[in-house]
Amino acid sequence: MTEVFSSNSELVLQRSVDINLSDSGSRHEDIRELYQISETCAFITSNNYKKVALQFPDELLVDCVAVSAALEKETNAKTYILGDTTYGSCCVDEVAAEHVGADCIVHYGRSCLSPSRRLPLMYVFGKRPINVQECAAAFRELYPDQESHVIILYDVTYSHAIDDLQRLLGDTYPNVVFSVLRADHSHGHACEPFKVRTNSDCQDDTFVHKFGRRFTLTNFMMTWNRCSFCSFNPDTSTGRAESININKALMKRYYAIERAKDASVVGILVGTLGVANYLNIIEQLKESIRKVGKKSYMFAMGKINVPKLANFLEIDVYVLVACPENSLLDSGEFYRPVVTPFEMETACNKHREWSGEYITDFQDLLPGGSSHVDFTESDHSTNDDTTDVSLITGALRSSCLRSSPEPTDGSSSSSSVVVRNQTLTMANTNAAASFLSGRSWQGLERKLGEAPVVKAVEGKRGIAIAYEEEGTERKDSACPDHKNLNYRKQSGV
Incomplete structure (x- = not known):
């Protein structure tokens, strides 16, 4: 457990940002080709956009001025550079774009491809260098059996090389499936996440070959935990078999679910403001938490860290609402566990049983999603108590299933203050206030005259x-x- 929850102020002056200059096209390729200047100008002019937000990750900021100048020279649009994003750089920062009144967003570099709904969007992934011949040779070495069932995944920055790789492997490996990007032209040039061209589920004998960076590899291995994974590193042109202990990782997440079941006060962390339906999953989480008799508080604090979360000792567990690549955190150094929406739903909804499957995309948990489970109360009466045993403390714990009261005056049923008459109000029990009253130190007190x-x-x-x-x-x-x-x-x- 971390003992110090504040950082040294001198470290701010010494902190540096790790930038891989190999990501920048100005070092080895023409900027117009790497950043697709002609395609971007066509996207802007055809839709008559006047204000365009250009979102760059840290490693591509070195070229942002040149790209902005090239776009403004060939179009009549005014460009705004978005550098320091509110959350992860893989997500589209629509809130920052709306602050400048942008008509659309052009997102550069690696992306999680989470769906967005506010502004028209164009992705420019770039073309990171990769030796396709060496990639194919490493694939043949890893999979000598040409009848192997293999799904090939890749980072979007290498999408330009997929057609060449498919020509090299398609004839000799008939059971190889390449993931593809599907463009959604109805909303600019935005893209949907990876879609695999197969009608069968991943079986135990299915292998997954991933090349690119390791940001999403853990999520894939957790989701498809029955498959074997291999990876190819384009920077070193080497391939290897991945061998993390899936059972150990899953049991660690199951421990987080048990901590969520024991929690009385839950903090909902807003980790995105651009992913579509993030408000819907927050409301669903608040309702699920309320139905089992727990208290919930919502926090919007940008990029989370240990000192930020340590300020709220009354919170027993946090649930992070973010894109799939940023939602799975190792909360070992945090003072309180940080779980995913799937884990919180598993802790609250008795109809969702732990079966070893893992879901990182909260879109699947919403009504209509592939993994949605209704929180039904038809078999329980109002305020029905269910008791089970905590696997952590060994004590009995009770969950009070509460039905939603129907408001008579049109107001929200979740209000913490209920107006009784013109001069009198009645406050419901507040878990944070109860926790504060039990503290020996409650803040600075003036004590005038004492x-x-x-x-x-x-x-x-x-x-x-x-x-x-x-x-x-x-x-x-x-x-x-x-x-x-x-x-x-x-x-x-």
Whole structure:
């Protein structure tokens, strides 16, 4: 468990961003080809867009000025560069684009392809270099049996090489299936996530070959935990078999589900503002949490870290609503566990049983999704208590299934304050307030008139990092006579 929940302020000045310059097209290719300047200009002019937001990841910011200048030169549009995104750079930052009143977004680099709905969108993945011949040779070495059932997945930045790879392997490997990108031209040039051209589910004898970066490899291995995985690294042109302990990883996630079952207060972390239907899954989570007698609070804090979440000790477990690539966190260093919407639904909905399957995309949990399970209460009466045993503490725990009350005045049934008359209000039980009342320290208290009145004394001389009496007197040429007289005063003076 992490003991320190605050970072050293000096680290901010020393922090650097790791940038892989090999991602930048200005080092080895023409910018017009890499960033598809002609296609982007056609997208802007054909739709008569006047304000265009250009979203770049950190590794491509080195070329953002050149790309912006090229687009403005060939179109009548004004471009705005979005660099520091609110959440992960793989997601489309529609909120930042709306702040400048953009008509559309052009997203550059790697993307999770999560669906968006607010603004027209065009993806420019780029063309990261890859040796297709060496990739095919590594594939043949990993899969000597030409009858093997293999699904080939890839990062979107290598989509330009898939046709060449398919020509090299298609004739000799009849059971190889290539994942494809399906363009949705009704909403700009946005794309849907990977669709696999097969009608059969992945069986135990199915192999999955993934090449590109390892951002999504863990998610794939968790989701298709009955398959064997191999990967190819385009930077080193080497392939290898992946061998993480799936059973151990799944049991670790199951432990997080048990922690969610024991929780009384749940914090819902908003990890995206651009993925479609994120508000729907938040409402579904709030309703599921309420029905089992738990309290929920919603937090919108941008990119999460350990110090941020450590400020709320009354929260027993957090559930992160984000895109599939950013939702699966290793919460070992956090003060409280961070679970996914699927894990929280499993903890709350007794009709969803743990079967070893794993879902990282919350779209599948919504009504109409492939893994949606109704939270029915037909077999329970109102406020019916169900009791089971915690696998962590061994104690009995009770879940109070509550039906949704029907409001009589048209107001929301989840309101925490209910108006009784013009002058009197009644507040429901608040878990956070109850937790605060039990603390020994509840914040700064003025205590006027209680503290004794004493005479003011002269304080320390110098600056905060080097007081004179500490033997580390600082001589600053810019401030040769820097002496601050500080006075220590007690309350009430």
